[in-house]
Amino acid sequence: MAEAPAEAAFRKAEKNARLANEQLFRCRRFVEGWLNQADPATGLIPRNLTVDRDIWNAQDAAADNYPFMVLTCALTDRPMFQGRMLDMLHTETRLTSRVDRLPDTWSFSKQGFRDDEPNLDRIIFGGSEYVKDGLMPLAEWLGPSPWRERMLGIVDDLWKHAPVDTPLGNIPSTNVEVNGEMLQVLSRVYWMTGDKKYLEYATRLGDYYLLGGHHPTRDFQSLKLLAHGGEIVSGLCELYATLHFADPEKKKAYQEPIHAMCDRILEVGRNEHGMFYVSIDPQTGEHDPQICDTWGYTYNDYYAVYLVDGTEAYRQAVLKALGHLNEHYRDMKWVDTSADGYADAIEGAINLFHREPVPSVADWIDGQIRLMWQHQQPDGVIEGWHGDGNSARTGIMYALWKTQGLTAAPWRADLRFGAVQQGDTLYISLIADEPWSGKLLFDRPRHKVYMHLPLDYPRLNRFPEWFTAEAEKRYTVRNAVTGTETAHSGAQLQEGIPVELKAGEELRLMIDD
Template identity: 50%
Template structure:
């Protein structure tokens, strides 16, 4: 490639073999090299983040049980078991997503085999899973415990399979989710009065909150009213007086409890569009809950305590919750439909404190899991409120989390390793603005920067490569049919998205080529060939 630089304007006289382009030749395009500097730096960060996720996934595949083909929950006390709420929900699901993006052979091989084995070996009440013991080659307990099966199923669906469905669309993993959801009513409708379940202190709120999130999203995805009817039964329990969360002694504001606040927000948003008369009935009680949490559940920086006593309005656990973003999602969702500005301001206050006071913060001691959850919350809300200080905080804390990964790819040696991958994928999707290369390769740098109308892309490869460059789409509409893209737990935010029917100008700056393409063509992918050690610059603009 020959570059001629004149007055900081690039003139490039070579051709990338890009199928179907209408114009080629030598002419000036008014982009400077500096215009793509941020995109290229983003590409290096995205590349490292993806590579770390894939190394972690490969390392866990090496630790699977040879007989069952399943991974253990951890390498210590639970090395003999697969638990649906741990190994399945938190780790395996994001091994699947990592493979989907970065290693299709692994996805269609061992990841799919693991799904088939999980379904075959762990289904206990019809399709509902239970803990499986490798040494016993059977279930870990002689008799099924319905509460544990409900807990494990709700976790596996909401934490694991729902995020896969949101990103991937129809797949065998969505089929598994719908199969379990179809059998769940035989043992669960609304979980009441189950506080302690093993180490989980507020199992009822966790399960009911997870199910609200699942049912609302599946309602939109399928259009089947039975899922919304089910969600309303849970909503009635909390917002029509039977179990008023403002009048209990212990309300957890971190994970394993805060799910109920987010779940109620998803139901509230859903009812805004589908059954506004019920939303109106819920509004006073839900506002009381949200206002109570703001009044007594935050520290001086606007972040949440781990838990409060709503009756007394005092902290029950005054440590700062790493899952602040999960609760802020609920406030921001209500702001979107009700335009309640004080809820948005509460979110902004907390986010603006992170750079000043929460760098290298011990969210969960020395565990990477606290970092993964905190950064996830930051990325999801940065997608809605692009605060510059929040961006700097995310970038700095990702490096702290990366430093916790060992040479062999393992991070902590337990199910929270999957959260490391989940957050890495979120980070890479942000730094690439949802663009992707297929097949992915470790030496390829792909980064992007832009806004809703124009995207600047930087691409390079150490070795020659050919494949295609794909663009993201409005997954919340296409895969789930949501009315709006409200913030929600464990979603993968959308950045630069293209509409199938819209038209876009695509310019290959280094090649002086441009063409008008449809959004559908961009989603399906542009055939592309990269030469060795050359950097390419692409600009996409909506017409």
């Protein structure tokens, strides 16, 4: 008989297994639903299932929907991941690249570009969206891959064709969304590749906003804190965290304007529960009355600055918002009333909960995910627009929380696996309705191995690292049913340990280092 604390942990792991299973099943249905709507000639999916059935575009179909079909298949269907998902990447690269590697909108009925002439501003916007919202999260999870190569090609050509002349050098746009996205992407690509040109591009934008006449709270008349505007705050804070390690002198130059921006937003941009308004006038303090579903994205930024500067007020601001979620925002009607509104709010909460595990936040996330699930239709399609992919993205993040980063190959709809960590021990529950034989794979410290980041700061479009196996460490795997123990290196855990399940019989494992 297992000891009482261990028994409770295994029961929690089994509950997590059921929740993760439902979420992964829903993600698989999402993929199937959208593939049934794909263009027969190209295999690409449409922007939506209403007015834009005829087009694939970079900022929506490519950025928001397709990448999370890829990620779903990486977790649940490796043959499709290596087959049709990769074929779609090759197809969109071949067909839609219009200005060097920069993509433009493709018309299925024309089997050509929708617009006769390229519009560089539109193409830059689409490319920026694709790399930040779609290809970067794939790079964060997959590491080196054809999708990462596509991302780097687009980033290079965004800067090759940057049209806006400034005293600091050309930049891609004056659009704060594009430039905020670039700041986020460049900060990570610099570490990923080690190429200093990306840091130079990023500091060119940083100087433009923080040391020039474009400061978000000193110079803007309106500052959006919602998506499609709030990216500039995230990007500047992410660059600031990068410079803490890469260029301390430049970071010192940015310190006062970064803190001035963050302090002013806290002063006039929150309600009594610490939740951010959709937009503010930083000069007068006036604000939109509605609350952002992307509140957590902005608090990622504050937590990143807290990690490098130790500004306790920023951590306390995060804790205040987290502490009010379950009491005041269980049935919140976000400004975005679609499933995407729930997805953004849940993603922000999961990222911050990973850093600050406030118990009531876990209950809030479990409740909100069920509200998001209610939007999915019987054919697997969620709402029939590109935002469906965002629901899958957040759903995958939720499932990985419930499995503590574990994945299984081959995945099957009746296979349920979940985990919970208590102290230094990971408790795992696995069960399948029919006999199953495969591998249980453990996560790795992706921020170090794939991204080469000096600090795993919370950031948009990353997947938190829960239980990670360090390649050089040794781990003990104990079967709690039989009492047998085996020793494995972290590298072996990452590659997967063999598991066999009998029909309907739960397997319980304990992992210690």
